[in-house]
Structures are given as structure tokens and as C-alpha cells.
Amino acid sequence: MPDSMVPQRPLPLPDPLSEPFWAGARRHELHMRKCDACGILAYPPEIACRACGGSEARFVPVSGRATLHSWTVLHEPPSPGFRDRLPVILAVVELEEQARLLMSANLVDIAPGDLRIGLPLETRFEDVTDDCTLVQFAPAER
Amino acid sequence: MWDFRNKVAVAGVGYSKLERRSDRTLAALTLEACDAALADAGLRRSDLDGIATSPAMPRYGGRKGVDEGIDVVTPWYLAGLLGRASGVQWIGSTNGMVTQSLIDGALAIIGGLCDHVLVYRALHVPEGRYVNFESSHAVGSDQYLAPYGFSMPPAWAAVVLRRYFELYGYERSDFAHYIANNRANAQLNPNAYWRGKPMAAEDYPGARMIADPISILDCDIPVDGCCALILTSAERARHLRRPPALLTGFAASAWQGAGGTPMNMEDMWDGAKDVAPRLWDATGMSPADVDTAQLYDGFSVLVLTWLEGMGFCRDGEGLAFLRDGHGDLGGRLPINTGGGALGEGRLHGMTQLAEAVAQVTDRASERQVPGAAHSLATISNGLAKSTAFLFSRDG
Known part of the structure; x- marks a missing residue:
């Protein structure tokens, strides 16, 4: 297609x-x-x-620095556009600037088995189209 | 204490048949439940002068709540179907949950606006998937969730249960006893969708995963159907067919909590802990007075946050309490004695209200908690639009 x-x-x-x-x-x-x-x-x-x-x-x-507050892993697409992106890791992250400043995003560059609460994270910007960039997170490199 | 403590009562309860997909319209199912509630109370349609509900259809993505009688039944429309278009004195409609309608209805009776209020909730299972985010764009609050696939309530509940497991050292198998026992309670409830379909604790760990760790057995099943209650003054209720279930008091939550995710464990506790002291103040009661608790279980994890938030267990100890059988019939605090929404079907809190009424009026037959004098009902997740009620036995 x-x-x-x-x-x-x-x-x-x-x-x-x-x-x-x-x-x-x-x-x-x-x-x-x-x-x-x-x-x-x-x-x-x-x-x-x-x-x-x-x-x-x-x-x-x-800063974009955050820790992992919690997560879930989806093995079925939550909507049709996720069909080729499975499994999807849905994360709730807590930004370092403020307690309970939470964001939902996907986690990239990590396997579901390596997830743990408090894992240090940083932003990864995903350019989806010319006008749209999503804010994603990945394990912090340092 | 609330000045109108035990002055309003539930005088009747009625259910339509609860089916996965009914071949009857939602309007027909609603009439079935309303007529059953009236008959239960010993009243006629002509006695009704108040009607209240939350008519919204809680669908995520896709079309919702647009066809009167098919996927919604508003109270104005229902007044006409009941032949009461000119007889109804008061109508309540809320975009909170239907449990807010119970509060509104009680206040309408206390305020002298009407004598007999019908509080009902009609829910329809749409074609296709209940949660079906097929639109190409996400607007409003969805724009921060749906682009990441975070568009379905089971996933919102999953991050709460995952955090609970991780922080307190539990795993899914710790929930198996409660889930199976809850299904056993549903076997004793003639209204329950899952009656006739028991399950074993061993069935739980391998259940189909919806959003890990929330499996299909952690979600209430959407049904076509309706449950209706008749509210009136305690004084009038004493002259009707059934013993009254007295509304001792209530409290409602406006706790918003953190944005960024629809549910998080800490704010759900905080919301429940905001509601709890107001409920105990209004009723003059405490957790020790509660004989049986009907705790909202649209998702299994909500039982934990309510159990802890209302003061029955310390934070993190709720699942051990359930795992060790203390929530069973015959346990220290029988919970969701009719099988809750997990056993009965998705009625957005009517299950908890109806069961609390049954328990304090000795109408719960094989699942009756002997002599239950006070039953708690909590609805939703502790955040804004959540409610808690205490119902008491008369006399």
C-alpha cells in the first residue's frame, strides 16, 4: 500500500x-x-x-529531564495508525522541575523488560510531518 | 452532620435485562428498568414527578450520544415515553456521573420540588469497538494523549495498577483471589451479566491483556441495559411496598489532580481522602461503622485506591487485604457483594448504589451480609465527578 x-x-x-x-x-x-x-x-x-x-x-x-512515573505496554493498536508500531510503550513521566508535573508520551530506545519506576529519561523529539513534532522520551544518556 | 441525614430514601430498584448487545432499543430497555423500579416500590408511572440522569455516552473516539432512544435516553425524552410529559415537576441532567443525579434528586425532594424521583442510567454498546480513536486529528485534552496511543481508559488504569505493583511489591497473581471471588459473588446476583459463568483464580493470570497489567478480567464489560432507582422521602417510603434504604449522607469530589494523564495513583488517593472526611462528617460515621462496602470497579485497580483512600487500609495494603480474603462475603469487610461492575456489567455506579440498597434492606438473598446496618458506595476513581454515599437500615 x-x-x-x-x-x-x-x-x-x-x-x-x-x-x-x-x-x-x-x-x-x-x-x-x-x-x-x-x-x-x-x-x-x-x-x-x-x-x-x-x-x-x-x-x-x-530541561526535558524526567523520571519514569509509570507505564503500560500495548500489544494491540490503540488506533489504526499504531498497527505497525507494536508493542507501544505508553509512559507517564514526571519532569524534574516539579513534583507531579506529569506528561504522557511513548518511550523509545528501550525494551519493555528494562522499565522501572524512577528511570532517568530525556526528551526525544519526533518529527512526524512538517508541521507536527511529538514529544517522546528515551533513557537519559548521562 | 448533615441536617437531612436519613430523611431521603431509596424506595425501589429496577433493572432491565443486561446483555452484551440487545436486539431491543435503549429506550425499551430503559422503560423496562423504570417500570421494574416503580413496581418494586409499589408506585405507578403517574406517581413520578421527578427524573434525573447523566445521559452522556462515554465513548472515546467515534460517534457518541447522538440518537435519542438508541444510544442515549435523556430525561426529557423519557418523561414523554413514560406518559409524564406534563406531570413531571423537576428534571435533572448532569455531565458528571449518574451518581451526581442521586444527589440532585435527594436535594430536589428535600427542597420540596417533587415527591418521587426516578434516577436511572441507560448505557448502550456502540457498533465496533467502544474505544475507537479513528480520527486523523486529536483536539482539546485528546491532543496530549491520543497521538501517543493513550486514548483508552484501560491504559489510563493500567499505569495506576503498574505503579501500585511496582511500589508495593505485588504482582498480578495477588489479585487473582479477589477477581475470582468477585465473580463468585456475581453468581448470587440475578441481575449480573456474568451469572452462570463462574471463573477460577487460575483463570486470571493468563487472561487476555488489554493494557498490561490490566487484562480483560480487570475491566467491566460494556452492556446494553439500564438500572433505575426510586427516591422519595423516608417518611413516604415507610408507607410503600419495600423497606426504605435511608440515605445517611454523601460527599462529592472536585479533585482535579495533575494533568498530563487522566489517572494517577497519588491524586486518586488524594481525591478519595478529600471525600472521606466529608462523608464521615456528614454521616457521623467512620470506616468502623461500615458493614459492607460497594467500591467502584469499572477497573479492578479502583477497588484498591478506594479501599485505601476511604480509610479501610493503609496505602499499599489494600491488595494484601483482598488477597487474604478479608473482602469476601464472611470476611472483615465484604466488598462488592453482588459482584460489582466487573460481575454485573457497566452501569457507571448504579451497581454499587443498588447493591448498597439491597444490603441495608435485607434484599440480597444468598449474598446478604447478615444484619448489615450501613453500606458504603463509592463511585468513579476519586478524581472530580466521584461520589461517596452511605446508606443505612431503617429503624
Whole structure:
């Protein structure tokens, strides 16, 4: 089947709130929305700060360093675009900047048997199309 | 304590047949359950003056909740089907869970808006897969999940159970006793989808994996069907056909927790631990007063976080409690005595409510916890939209 017929994974459709996050990803940078008033980072980006209710916030770059909070391994495709990507490792990672600052992503460059809570991770940016880059994670190299 | 403690009661319970895919419409199944609940209470359709539900169809990806009578039954539509379009005084509809409708209905009775409220939940199994994210783009909160394949609730629950196993040193085999025993409870429940299909603990480790470590036996089965309750004042209920199940109190969660993943263990505990003291304050009770607990089990792991969050076990000790049989009928705290949603089918919390009612009214036949005076029912995962109720025996 030609490439154009291979089903794609669902791709993010940025909205006004998320556009700076995805624009950062396209530049291979991880950005989080930070509350001006209390400094708490939010992911996904929020209209107002859930910690203090502050409504002024800006995107700031973060390190991309994280640890593995938990994971699951899928052996069947969660949607048609994953048919050729099995098994899929779905991970929840905790960024080093803040406790319970969690992100969902796939883990790459690691076998399911090597997963453990607390494993040091770093971002791997996956350019899917010209306009879309996904934020993935892999074991930290140092 | 809540001023209206034990002033509202469940006076009747009704079920439609629960089937994987029914050849009847969802509207017909809903009418079957509503008429059964009315008959149980000894009431007629003409007595109904309040109706409440959460009509949403919880599908992920694909089309959902668009055809009245087929995949949704809204309370306005149901009022017409029941011939009560002009008789109903109050209608409640929520985008929380149906358990929020029970709270709304109780408050409508206390507020004098109506006398007999029907609270029902009708659920339909769609064509194809329940979770079927086939769209090419993901919008809103899905944009942070679906591109990674994180679009199905079993996977959300799986990361919670995985973390629980890893942090406290358990493995899947530790859940086998509870899962098999729960199925045994379902054998004693005439409404249960899995009645007539027992399983052994040995069947659990090899069960088909949906999202490791969540297997098919850790997920409630989606069914076509409906369960309905009749709420009225305790005073009126005492003159009806069945003994009333008194609503002693309730508490609801608005705990959002961390974003980035729909469920995480720590926030589920924190949400439950936010609900728990408010429930005990409202009711004047404590975990020691609970004779049997109906803990939401749309996924098996939720039983653990509720058991711990509500104060029955310390964090991480819930699975040992279940593994050692303390949650069995005859155990220290019989849990999900009718088989829960894992045994009965997916009714989004109605299972837990109906079983709590059955236990405090001595209507649970072979699965009755002798003399059960108080039954807890907790619904959802501890995060926002979750609820906890305490039902008590009259007199």
C-alpha cells in the first residue's frame, strides 16, 4: 500500500492555548506554561493556574529531564495508525522541575523488560510531518 | 452532620435485562428498568414527578450520544415515553456521573420540588469497538494523549495498577483471589451479566491483556441495559411496598489532580481522602461503622485506591487485604457483594448504589451480609465527578 494509505496516528490539532507548546516542540524544545503569580508549571497548558487561580502565565523552556512515573505496554493498536508500531510503550513521566508535573508520551530506545519506576529519561523529539513534532522520551544518556 | 441525614430514601430498584448487545432499543430497555423500579416500590408511572440522569455516552473516539432512544435516553425524552410529559415537576441532567443525579434528586425532594424521583442510567454498546480513536486529528485534552496511543481508559488504569505493583511489591497473581471471588459473588446476583459463568483464580493470570497489567478480567464489560432507582422521602417510603434504604449522607469530589494523564495513583488517593472526611462528617460515621462496602470497579485497580483512600487500609495494603480474603462475603469487610461492575456489567455506579440498597434492606438473598446496618458506595476513581454515599437500615 502506498505511504499515503498507511493510517496516521491521530495528530495534535493545536488551539490558541496549546499552539506555543507545539511550536516549541517543532523547534525541539519543551515548553511548559508557568504561572506569573506563583511560579507553578502546568501541563497541559491551562487558562488559569490550578494552584493559585492566577490568570497570567507564560511559556518557559524546561530541561526535558524526567523520571519514569509509570507505564503500560500495548500489544494491540490503540488506533489504526499504531498497527505497525507494536508493542507501544505508553509512559507517564514526571519532569524534574516539579513534583507531579506529569506528561504522557511513548518511550523509545528501550525494551519493555528494562522499565522501572524512577528511570532517568530525556526528551526525544519526533518529527512526524512538517508541521507536527511529538514529544517522546528515551533513557537519559548521562 | 448533615441536617437531612436519613430523611431521603431509596424506595425501589429496577433493572432491565443486561446483555452484551440487545436486539431491543435503549429506550425499551430503559422503560423496562423504570417500570421494574416503580413496581418494586409499589408506585405507578403517574406517581413520578421527578427524573434525573447523566445521559452522556462515554465513548472515546467515534460517534457518541447522538440518537435519542438508541444510544442515549435523556430525561426529557423519557418523561414523554413514560406518559409524564406534563406531570413531571423537576428534571435533572448532569455531565458528571449518574451518581451526581442521586444527589440532585435527594436535594430536589428535600427542597420540596417533587415527591418521587426516578434516577436511572441507560448505557448502550456502540457498533465496533467502544474505544475507537479513528480520527486523523486529536483536539482539546485528546491532543496530549491520543497521538501517543493513550486514548483508552484501560491504559489510563493500567499505569495506576503498574505503579501500585511496582511500589508495593505485588504482582498480578495477588489479585487473582479477589477477581475470582468477585465473580463468585456475581453468581448470587440475578441481575449480573456474568451469572452462570463462574471463573477460577487460575483463570486470571493468563487472561487476555488489554493494557498490561490490566487484562480483560480487570475491566467491566460494556452492556446494553439500564438500572433505575426510586427516591422519595423516608417518611413516604415507610408507607410503600419495600423497606426504605435511608440515605445517611454523601460527599462529592472536585479533585482535579495533575494533568498530563487522566489517572494517577497519588491524586486518586488524594481525591478519595478529600471525600472521606466529608462523608464521615456528614454521616457521623467512620470506616468502623461500615458493614459492607460497594467500591467502584469499572477497573479492578479502583477497588484498591478506594479501599485505601476511604480509610479501610493503609496505602499499599489494600491488595494484601483482598488477597487474604478479608473482602469476601464472611470476611472483615465484604466488598462488592453482588459482584460489582466487573460481575454485573457497566452501569457507571448504579451497581454499587443498588447493591448498597439491597444490603441495608435485607434484599440480597444468598449474598446478604447478615444484619448489615450501613453500606458504603463509592463511585468513579476519586478524581472530580466521584461520589461517596452511605446508606443505612431503617429503624
